[in-house]
Amino acid sequence: MLEINKNFKFIKIDISDFKKLKKTFQKFKPDYVINLAAQAGVRNSITYLFDYTTSNLVGFANVLECCKLFIIKHLIYASRSSVMDFYLFTIIKNNNK
Secondary structure: OHHHOOOOOOOOOOOOOHHHHHHHHHHHOOOEEEEOOOOOOHHHHHHOHHHHHHHHHHHHHHHHHHHHHOOOOEEEEOOOHHHHHHHHHHHHHHHOO
16 A cells, blocks of 8 residues: 555665665665564564564664664654563563462
8 A cells, every 4th residue: 555655665674784774774865764674472582582683672773773863753663562561471470489
């Protein structure tokens, strides 16, 4: 649906690669950024810790840095709330023992 808008551009990029991400920001000069990149699921965070950390932490930090450098008007990002729910449950469960 968004592709019909001439101002919308979908870009698939490895956000953990700061140089490529910065070049993309320089090329397109966006006003708004929607970050939906993430490694989902609690099991993946345990099984594939490096990939999960690289995408969700390093990658998101790179997005934030580029938004700051290029003075982006607004950033929308996907929530990682399922991870927080897991850790909250674990903490509560461990405290009840």
